Every structure is written in structure tokens, then in C-alpha cells.
Amino acid sequence: MANLKVMIPLSTRAGVIKFAPVIKAMQADQVNFEPVIVVASQKYQQLHAVLNYFGLKPDFELNVDPVNERGKLDELSRLLHNLQTVVNAAQPDIMLTLGDTIVTLAASLSAFYCHLPVAHIEAGLRTFDKHEPFPDEMHRQLTDALTDLYFAPTEAAKENLLFEHQEETQIVVTGNPIVDVVQDEYDPKYASALLAGLPDHCRIILLTMGRIENTGLPMERVLRTMRDIVETNPDVELICPLPLDSQSFSLAEQLLANHQRIHLMPLMTLGDFINTAARSYLILTDSAGTVEEATVFHRPVLLLRQNTERPEALFAQTTKIVGTDPTSIQQAMFDLLNDKHLYRTMVSESADIFGDGHAAERIVAELKKRFIK
Structure with missing residues (x-):
């Protein structure tokens, strides 16, 4: 044969x-x-x-x-x-x-x-x-x-x-198969220097952006908005991994630099990213793959796009579309940071959506x- x-x-x-x-x-x-x-x-x-x-x-x-x-x-x-x-x-x-x-x-x-x-x-x-x-x-x-x-x-x-x-x-x-990978990579005993250096009981916001249509002005709007949110919420720590050799990283350096609670860094290894995401309070992303990953470890997602080919996450209320409009992002972030009932609604107990x-x-x-x- x-x-x-x-x-x-x-x-x-x-x-x-x-x-x-x-x-x-x-x-x-x-x-x-x-x-x-x-x-x-x-x-x-x-x-x-x-x-x-x-x-x-x-x-x-x-x-x-x-x-x-x-x-x-x-x-x-x-x-x-x-x-x-x-x-x-x-x-x-x-x-x-x-x-x-x-x-x-x-x-x-x-x-x-x-x-x-x-x-x-x-x-x-x-x-x-x-x-x-x-x-x-x-x-x-x-x-x-x-x-x-x-x-x-x-x-x-x-x-x-x-x-x-x-x-x-x-x-x-x-x-x-992304679910296969997340289950294999997730480590309940995971520890890292980054997480160890954060204050106890802080709320981690993980931000990822990589789509071509979000380069330039859309990313600038998102980064400025997220800096404002960090500055007005003293228990929030923002983690933002981006490709080190990209224009996006240079832009992020200009807008996010010199803030004690903002952590701009090169792309993480897969294991580091998944385990950091699993310990985040919520995730902002323009990646459909990250939407899928977040359902496995029950984390709410604000999607920086106008629509999605993964509507299952919208129906399950684990993901909310906000685009890159500052007002939409600010309102959604305010709601999730202050409304415990809404947050619990978006923390789905179902890990098998995808x-x-x-x-x-x-x-x-x-x-x-x-x-x-």
C-alpha cells in the first residue's frame, strides 16, 4: 500500500x-x-x-x-x-x-x-x-x-x-485544529518573568493587532485609546506583543512608551502567548484565530474589526465587535471593567464552540x- x-x-x-x-x-x-x-x-x-x-x-x-x-x-x-x-x-x-x-x-x-x-x-x-x-x-x-x-x-x-x-x-x-494546539500548550502551572513582575490582583488587558487594514491610522486610534484607558484605570496592565521589525512596532513605541503599566514587546512564543492570554482579564484583537483561542480559556474578546467569519463567538456572547473607533472601544472597555454581570456573561463556560x-x-x-x- x-x-x-x-x-x-x-x-x-x-x-x-x-x-x-x-x-x-x-x-x-x-x-x-x-x-x-x-x-x-x-x-x-x-x-x-x-x-x-x-x-x-x-x-x-x-x-x-x-x-x-x-x-x-x-x-x-x-x-x-x-x-x-x-x-x-x-x-x-x-x-x-x-x-x-x-x-x-x-x-x-x-x-x-x-x-x-x-x-x-x-x-x-x-x-x-x-x-x-x-x-x-x-x-x-x-x-x-x-x-x-x-x-x-x-x-x-x-x-x-x-x-x-x-x-x-x-x-x-x-x-x-487551533483548539488542539491551545489545549496542548496551556499549562496551569505556567510562570513568566513578565507575569511575576505584575502587581497582585491587577487586570491584564492583552492587545494584538496584525491585519493590513488596521495599519496606520486605525492602529494609531486604538493605541491612543488604550493608553487613555490604562491611565484612567490604575489596576489595568496592558500587554501588547507586535512584530519587532514592523512599522506597527515603531508606531507603538511612539504612542505607548514610557508608561509603567504598558508592556510593549516583540511577538511571544506560542506557549507564552497562550498562557499569558489565559491569565488576562480580557483581550482586544483583530485576529479571528485569537477569538477561537480565547473561547478555550474563557476570556472575553473585543474584536477590532467590522465583522467576523466566526459568528459562533458572537452568538455565544464571548466576543463583541468594536472596530477601531475610539468611542466604541472606550464604551466597551468601560462596561467590561465596571459591570461584573456583563463580564460574567461574556466569560462563557463552554470551551467547545470551535x-x-x-x-x-x-x-x-x-x-x-x-x-x-
Whole structure:
């Protein structure tokens, strides 16, 4: 029996984190699986740091010029060309994609033209607004149009796919593998120099921002607002990890520097981030992945976006959309810092909104059942 050669394109730090338990499960079953890891990203340092964290090594690395130099259309064209070369060299049996990046779309198109089946993790997520988030929403819709096997993280995602007339027999609800990772990384005995240096009984606010549409003025508004909130709430400590080599870090240095209760720092390791988030009072983020992570350790989230493809968190009242408008952020923060009943409402007792920690094994088992004879 030949093993199944699965091509896995990676392009973001979050994508590596979510793919890691799936790749590990395949590597543990070498009789049946041969994962082929392809890295295609401009953020090589960030991506390789998390690959090293999980002990993963790429089989291929694509050379793609930064998008700000050439633009999305040229980036897509170059990705298609380079992925075609990798497909010819690796001769995979299936393309396994995840999420909504331009690399996800390019990999799905490449597989389609090469007559390879496509399996899509996080299939069925929708805002139903093709311009928000841009261009992610159309990347995921187009990828699902090319997909043969849908790994939907939730029942709501499955319903979206059925609404779009996808075959129910090709949809498997698995949960999201980010939950697998959070459960593995969470340490109830975790300690760090950062947390040890904070006052007893302080309330930690964790702030993360990374989306392109929030760079510049939107981030400036958020940072100024958060500084005001820290200054008017003496028991609040703000922790803000950002990429050290980014313009965002430089902006944050200007606006958040020289404050005893504001802790600006480079991106944390995954374990440090998850365990710090788990000990936070609440989280402000523009990351959908962080929304999912926060449900596992029951922390309220204020989402710095206009909408979300994870409405389950809104229905469960664990997440509130505030965008980047200072007034909306200030009001939501005031409510959560002063209204104990509201805070308890957002601290969901359900940790399985986005899965039970067994998504990776379900994904690998389904691939084995369908493609390995």
C-alpha cells in the first residue's frame, strides 16, 4: 500500500500553528502519509520561528516578491507559476489547504489545473461581504468552489456550504485544529518573568493587532485609546506583543512608551502567548484565530474589526465587535471593567464552540478513509 503524499502550503504564522497538529499526526503515521510542506511567505522570519517551535522543516520554499512591491495580481501569478513547479517536482496525491490567504487560493487553483483533489481546512467560513475582510473573504469562497473535501470547523460553517449547494457527503465537521494546539500548550502551572513582575490582583488587558487594514491610522486610534484607558484605570496592565521589525512596532513605541503599566514587546512564543492570554482579564484583537483561542480559556474578546467569519463567538456572547473607533472601544472597555454581570456573561463556560481538541485526528482519519485503499 503506497502512502498518501499530501502537499501542504504554508504562508502565515497562524496557518503554521493550525496545520502543526495535522502535520504531526501524519508524521506519526508514515505508513499511510507523506506530508510535503511548502513555504510561501514574505514573512520568513516569523514563519520559520513557529516552524522551529513545532520542529517542522519545509520541503520546498517559494521565492515570491513582497506584495507592496508588485501587487496582488502579480503575486498570484508568481505563486501559480512556482506552485506548478513544486507540484511537478513533488508529484503529490492531494492538496490540503487551510484558511483564506492568497497562497490558499493559488494552491487550490494549481491543484485544480493539475487534476489533484483539494481538501480545505476551515471550509465554509463566511462574512458574505466580498469586500470585508478584503481580500480574504473571496479567497475562501473561491477556494471552496475548487474544493473536493470540506473540513468545516463548526455546524454553522457546514450550513454555509450546504446553502452554497455543496454535497453534504463531502463535508465533515471536525472542529478547528487551533483548539488542539491551545489545549496542548496551556499549562496551569505556567510562570513568566513578565507575569511575576505584575502587581497582585491587577487586570491584564492583552492587545494584538496584525491585519493590513488596521495599519496606520486605525492602529494609531486604538493605541491612543488604550493608553487613555490604562491611565484612567490604575489596576489595568496592558500587554501588547507586535512584530519587532514592523512599522506597527515603531508606531507603538511612539504612542505607548514610557508608561509603567504598558508592556510593549516583540511577538511571544506560542506557549507564552497562550498562557499569558489565559491569565488576562480580557483581550482586544483583530485576529479571528485569537477569538477561537480565547473561547478555550474563557476570556472575553473585543474584536477590532467590522465583522467576523466566526459568528459562533458572537452568538455565544464571548466576543463583541468594536472596530477601531475610539468611542466604541472606550464604551466597551468601560462596561467590561465596571459591570461584573456583563463580564460574567461574556466569560462563557463552554470551551467547545470551535472544537473539542480532536480536529487533527478527525482530519487525518477522514483523509485515510477516503484516499488510502
